[in-house]
Amino acid sequence: MMLETSGLTVGNRIEDISLALEPGTITAICGPNGAGKSTLLEAMAGLLSPDSGTVSLGGTDLSQIKPRERAKRLGYLPQAHEIAWDVSVRSLVALGRMPHGDTLAGPVDAALDAVDAAQFAERRAQTLSGGETARVLLARVLAGQPEWILADEPLAALDIAHQLALIRHLSATAGRGVGVVVVLHDLAHAMNHADRVIVLDRGKIAAEGACENALDQRVVERVWGVPARWIGDPGARALITG
Amino acid sequence: MNRATLVFALLLALALPLSLLAGRVWLDPATTPNAALILGELRLPRAVLAIIVGGGLGAAGAAMQGYLRNPLADPGLFGIAPGAALGAVVALWFGYTASAWLLPLFALIGAGGAMALLAAIAGRTGGIALFTLAGLMVASLAGALTALAISMAPNAFAMSEIVLWLNGALTDRSWREVWLSGPLVALGVLLLWRTGRSLDALTLGEPVARSLGIDTSRLLWLLILGIGLTVGASVAVAGIIGFVGLIVPHLVRPLTDRRPSQLIVPSALAGALLVLVADSLVRILPLVTELRLGIALSLLGAPFFLWLLLRMRRGLA
Numbered sequence: 352m353m354l355e356t357s358g359l360t361v362g363n364r365i366e367d368i369s370l371a372l373e374p375g376t377i378t379a380i381c382g383p384n385g386a387g388k389s390t391l392l393e394a395m396a397g398l399l400s401p402d403s404g405t406v407s408l409g410g411t412d413l414s415q416i417k418p419r420e421r422a423k424r425l426g427y428l429p430q431a432h433e434i435a436w437d438v439s440v441r442s443l444v445a446l447g448r449m450p451h452g453d454t455l456a457g458p459v460d461a462a463l464d465a466v467d468a469a470q471f472a473e474r475r476a477q478t479l480s481g482g483e484t485a486r487v488l489l490a491r492v493l494a495g496q497p498e499w500i501l502a503d504e505p506l507a508a509l510d511i512a513h514q515l516a517l518i519r520h521l522s523a524t525a526g527r528g529v530g531v532v533v534v535l536h537d538l539a540h541a542m543n544h545a546d547r548v549i550v551l552d553r554g555k556i557a558a559e560g561a562c563e564n565a566l567d568q569r570v571v572e573r574v575w576g577v578p579a580r581w582i583g584d585p586g587a588r589a590l591i592t593g
Numbered sequence: 594m595n596r597a598t599l600v601f602a603l604l605l606a607l608a609l610p611l612s613l614l615a616g617r618v619w620l621d622p623a624t625t626p627n628a629a630l631i632l633g634e635l636r637l638p639r640a641v642l643a644i645i646v647g648g649g650l651g652a653a654g655a656a657m658q659g660y661l662r663n664p665l666a667d668p669g670l671f672g673i674a675p676g677a678a679l680g681a682v683v684a685l686w687f688g689y690t691a692s693a694w695l696l697p698l699f700a701l702i703g704a705g706g707a708m709a710l711l712a713a714i715a716g717r718t719g720g721i722a723l724f725t726l727a728g729l730m731v732a733s734l735a736g737a738l739t740a741l742a743i744s745m746a747p748n749a750f751a752m753s754e755i756v757l758w759l760n761g762a763l764t765d766r767s768w769r770e771v772w773l774s775g776p777l778v779a780l781g782v783l784l785l786w787r788t789g790r791s792l793d794a795l796t797l798g799e800p801v802a803r804s805l806g807i808d809t810s811r812l813l814w815l816l817i818l819g820i821g822l823t824v825g826a827s828v829a830v831a832g833i834i835g836f837v838g839l840i841v842p843h844l845v846r847p848l849t850d851r852r853p854s855q856l857i858v859p860s861a862l863a864g865a866l867l868v869l870v871a872d873s874l875v876r877i878l879p880l881v882t883e884l885r886l887g888i889a890l891s892l893l894g895a896p897f898f899l900w901l902l903l904r905m906r907r908g909l910a
Contacts, residue, residue, distance in 0.1 A: 398803050422806030434799035435662035436851045449794055450806045475851075491797070495805075 352424075354395060354411030354499055354530055359404035361590040364390040365554045368403070372547075374498065379541035380568070381534075382551035383575055384399060388534045389430060389503050391551065395532065396427040396501045408499075422450035426497035430504050430534075432484050434476045441472045447494030462493035465520050467513070471507040489517065499530040506540065506552050518544045541579070542566050542588045550574055597848035597859035605644070605866045608873075612640045615873040631787050638768045643872045644865040646763070646769065646831045649778035649823030651864015653856050654800040655845070656785040659792035659853030660816055665901070668824045671817075672731025674835075676707025677828035679735040683740045685755045696758075696771055697829035704741045704825025706729050708817050715813070721799060722811060733797060746905060761832030761887030763872050770830040781822030781862050789854025794851065832874025836894025837864050843901065 352374060352528040359368040372378050380388045393399045395406055397413040405551035406413045408424060416424075426447070434443065444453045444462055463469040471479070479487060485508040492500055500521070508516045522544060525531045535541045541548050541562065548565035550558040552574045558565040563585065571579040571590070580591045614620045614634045620636070622628045651828020660666075663857040668674065682694050688693040714727040723744040739759070746752035791812040794802035803809055827834065841864045842856055868886070872892070875884040 398800055414833060417806075418803075418808060419806035422804060424802070427801065429798065429800050433801075435796045435798075436853065441796070442850055442852060446797060446805065447639065447795060449790065451829045479619035488797070521852055579707060 353407075354393065354532070355403050355407050356391075357407070357408060357412075358396055359391075359398050360388055360402050360474060361387075361394050362402060365394070365551070368556060369404075369555045370549065370559070372530060372532065372555075375525055375528045375533040376546040377525050377533065377544060378549065379533055379535045379540050380549050380551060380558070381536075381538060383587055385553075386474065386551040386574075387554040390399045390554075391549075392427075392501050392503050392532065392534055393429075393491045396425050397421050398427065419450050424497065424498045426492035426495050427504055428489060428500070428502040430507070432481070432488060432508070435483065435486075437475045437477045439472070440468060440474050440476065440479070443476060443487055444468075444472075444490045444494050445558075448489045449489040450495060458496055462490040465493055466490045467516060475543035482510055482513055484516070485509055486513065493524070497529070499532065500524065503534045504536060506535065506537065509564060514540070538566055538571065539590050541582045541587055542590070543586055594609065595849055597845050597855070597857065597869060598862060600848060600856050601845070601859050601862035601866055605862055605869070606867055608869050609640060609644075610836050612869050612873040613637060613645070616876045617879075626662060627674035630717060633680075634767070638771050639766055641771050642763055642774070642830060643869040646827040646834060647772050647837055647866065647868025648861040649774075649781055649827045649862040649864070650834065650837035651841040651867070652861040653820045653823045654784045654840075654846050654864070655842045655853070655856040656788055656792065656816060656819060658842050659856065660788070660795065660812070661721065662670060664843065664905075665839070665898075667836070667884045668820055668847050669835060669838070670729040670732065670822055671711065671824075672733075673704050673707045673711075673821050673824045673829050675735035675739065676710075677704035677825045678833050679700065679703045680706070681758060681829065681832070682755050685758060686742050686746065686751060688747075688751065693769060694773075694814045697770065700829035701825055702764075702850050703735070704821055706826065707735060707820035708825070710720075712814070712817055752776050757885070758832050759887075760885040761828070761834040762883075762885045763831055766830065772825065774826040774830040776858050777822045777826035780826075781819045781826065781859055782857075784815050784819035785823065788812055788819065789857055790855035791815075824883055834868065834890055836890050836897070837867055838898050840894055841867060842898075871891060 354372045356368050356370045359367050368391060378392060382388050394401055426510050444459050448454050463472050466489055468486050468490055489505050503569060506517060509517060521531050545562055550565055552568055557574050558570045566583055570581045577592045581588050581589055583589050613632055620628060626729045657666045658664055677700040679908035681700040683697045685813050696735050711729050715724040743752055743755055746755060776823060792804045794807045799809060841860045845856055845859045845863050871889055872886050875886055876891050878884055
C-alpha cells in the first residue's frame, strides 16, 4: 500500500512535504545535517504529530489507524542504538513480534539469518560490537514482517562488507513488495541502490525523483555547498568531492 | 513460571515458618504458654504484613527500574513514599492517632495527593524525563513539608513520635493493617505486572516502544497507579522502608533473562523475603530496644548501593 504525505509540517523542522511512496521500492532520504531527515522519517512512522498536513497509509490517515495495527504495518528503526538491559540477541529480535502478540521462531530466525546474526543469537546484547548491534536492531524490525521499513541511517556503524550485505538484503526485501525508506548519509549508496531519492534542505524538498536527477552534481553542490563530481557507470557511481 | 519466581517462592515458603518462631524469645508451639495467641495475633499478622510490604516495594522497584531503564532507580524517586509519609506526619502532628485507622488513612491520602500531582504535571505527555523531574519535585516538596512539621511540632512527644514513625517498622501491627494494605498492594502488583510487555519494549528506547504500538501514556498511568498503591499502602502501615525496591531487582535479575517483564513477580517475592528476614533479624538482635526495620534496611541498603556503584564504575572503565 502507498505511504503518502500531504503538506506535512512538523514544527519548524519540516515544512509542507508532499510525497507518494510506492511499495516494493527503496526510497533514500538524503540531506545535510539538520535538514529534517529524521523528523520526516519519524512523522512517516506515526511517532510525531504533524502541526499540519497528513501521513496516510493506503489512503487512511495514520492517526486513524490503531497503534498496534500501525506497528504491524510500519517497522521503524531509529538512529540511536539504545539497549537498556543485557538481554539475549534472540529476545531483542523477538521484540519485533510484539505487535503480532507472538514470538514465532520462524520470522525471528529468518531475520537473524538475513543480517548474518544467527551465529550469535544466544549472546547477550552488551557483548556485541557496534556493527553487530546495528545488525541485530535491524533484524528486530525485519522480524515484525512489516509492509514498510523506515530505517534511520542503518548503515552508519557497519563495515563495508556488512553495508553491502545489508543493502542487498533491503533490495531483496523491497523485491518481495515491502516498501523501504532509508535515511542515508552516503550519497553513493543512495545513488547506486535506491530507486528514488528525496533530497531535503532546511526542512523542505530540494530535489526528488530518480537518483540520477535528484542527486545530480549541481543539486549536491547547491544543497551541501561542496564541489562534487560523479564518476563511474550507473549502478557503480562514486562521488568525488572537494 | 520462571526460575526466579520458583526460587524466591520456595525461599519464602521456608522463611515464613522460621520467622513465626523467631524473636527475642524463640517460640516453641508445644511448650510456650499462649503460643497460639502469640502466633495468631502477633507474629502471623506481622509476618504477613512483612510479605505484603516487601512484595509491594519489590514489585514497585522492578517496575521503576524497567521504566526508567536505570538499575539505580528506586520507587522513592517518584515522591509517592514521601507524600504518604507527609500524610502520616500530618496525622501525628494533629494528634489524630486516637483511632488506629486515621494514620494509615492520612498516609494514603498523602500518597494519592503525590500521585495526582505527578499525573497533573507529567501524565498527559508521558515523557520519562519530565516524569522523573516531577517525581523529584514532589519528593522534595513532601520532604520539606515533613521537615517543617517536625521543626514546628506542637510538643516534644509529637516530634519524637513523628521521627520514630518515619523510620519504618512492623512492631505492634495487627490484622487491621493487613486487611488495610493487603488488597491495595495486591491490586498495585497486578497493575505493575500488566506493564511488563510495555517495559520490555522500552528496552529499545521510547521511540521504538511507541513504534511497536505501546501506548506510553497508558503505561505511565498504570505505573503511577501501581506504584501509588503498592508504595502508598506500604508506607501507610509500616512507615518509610527504603532500599527494598532498589536492592531486590538486582538479586532477581541474574536468575532471569533480564527482560523487565520477567522481574516483576519474582521481585515481589524477593522483596517479601527480604523484609520478612530483615524483620525477623531485628527481633532477634540482642539490643535494649528493637532496631527499627527502616533503619536496619537502610544500614543494609546503603553499602549495597555503594557496591553497585563501584561495580558499575568497573564495568564502565
